[in-house]
Amino acid sequence: MNVSHPSVHPVEAPPPLVDDDGLRVTRLQMKVIQGMPGTIGGLLLRFCQFAYAIVSLVVMATTNDFPSVTAFCYLVAAVGLQSVWSLSLAILDIHALLVGRTLQNYRVVSLFSIGDGVTSTLTFAAACASAGITVLIGNDLGLCAQNHCKQFETATAMAFLSWFTALPSFLLNFWSLSSR
Amino acid sequence: MNVSHPSVHPVEAPPPLVDDDGLRVTRLQMKVIQGMPGTIGGLLLRFCQFAYAIVSLVVMATTNDFPSVTAFCYLVAAVGLQSVWSLSLAILDIHALLVGRTLQNYRVVSLFSIGDGVTSTLTFAAACASAGITVLIGNDLGLCAQNHCKQFETATAMAFLSWFTALPSFLLNFWSLSSR
Numbered sequence: 001m002n003v004s005h006p007s008v009h010p011v012e013a014p015p016p017l018v019d020d021d022g023l024r025v026t027r028l029q030m031k032v033i034q035g036m037p038g039t040i041g042g043l044l045l046r047f048c049q050f051a052y053a054i055v056s057l058v059v060m061a062t063t064n065d066f067p068s069v070t071a072f073c074y075l076v077a078a079v080g081l082q083s084v085w086s087l088s089l090a091i092l093d094i095h096a097l098l099v100g101r102t103l104q105n106y107r108v109v110s111l112f113s114i115g116d117g118v119t120s121t122l123t124f125a126a127a128c129a130s131a132g133i134t135v136l137i138g139n140d141l142g143l144c145a146q147n148h149c150k151q152f153e154t155a156t157a158m159a160f161l162s163w164f165t166a167l168p169s170f171l172l173n174f175w176s177l178s179s180r
Numbered sequence: 181m182n183v184s185h186p187s188v189h190p191v192e193a194p195p196p197l198v199d200d201d202g203l204r205v206t207r208l209q210m211k212v213i214q215g216m217p218g219t220i221g222g223l224l225l226r227f228c229q230f231a232y233a234i235v236s237l238v239v240m241a242t243t244n245d246f247p248s249v250t251a252f253c254y255l256v257a258a259v260g261l262q263s264v265w266s267l268s269l270a271i272l273d274i275h276a277l278l279v280g281r282t283l284q285n286y287r288v289v290s291l292f293s294i295g296d297g298v299t300s301t302l303t304f305a306a307a308c309a310s311a312g313i314t315v316l317i318g319n320d321l322g323l324c325a326q327n328h329c330k331q332f333e334t335a336t337a338m339a340f341l342s343w344f345t346a347l348p349s350f351l352l353n354f355w356s357l358s359s360r
Contacts (some may be wrong), residue, residue: 069316124308132308133312133313133316136251137317174355178358179359
């Protein structure tokens, strides 16, 4: 019994540690939210961002008159940056999933959060500017006969979808950053 | 001494409560961040948002040809909404400062966060669309002689400034929401 008692007391000592572990378990549960870096949901979001951005880029770049409008050039640049960023993070997600790492380091999440914030804001700004001009050409001036309205609309819509799928990535990263 | 001992023990019991209080103190320190609702910084941000939005609205509305462009009409609507929202929250901030309340209720901060997110996104979208068209008229087509380029540029710049001052309000609310 004397042997069992000291073995019980060291077991009773850890409760604060177990409490601390309990906190760590909550932190581990943060990682379970699908859509964060290193999860299947996060990888899917990245692929959607990349796919929409690259379709937008290709559709806009195949029109021969896009360089004459500054906003359309800016759209090509912004979705180009978005596609490069999303592809890089998708590759990182695949690596994390294959190796079994979590990507929940504070610095890494800060970097992802800032990067997502910047690229999604640029994509959204480009999409809004293109939408303004597309509506001006199509509805206000009625010049769709001389312009590639369909392509402009498609590229703009794809850029909006790319932003729309980039938003959860940013908000989840920002949320996990601030809830530490 | 027997009297003092029991009085010492109840003092020793509270440490977990003091710890808990310690957590509450950190939560109180969250409120001290200037720029959150119910602070002088927050009130200043609201006034800047309101002032820039109302200047943008007035400058755009005084041009006689803005209704012919959808994006400019949208800008007027968006900065109108932004000015109403910012003015309402400024009044709420003044009330909170005068009465000495904190406005750090979870539901209130959620509401502010969603409202700030929606209004600032709409203002940013309108500013980007107007910027796209202003650059198209001024730089790409060179039609400034027939259009009110100066007014369009001023209204767009003011809308961007209004968004820029709305962003800290949204991020601080979102941050305080997630760090609970």
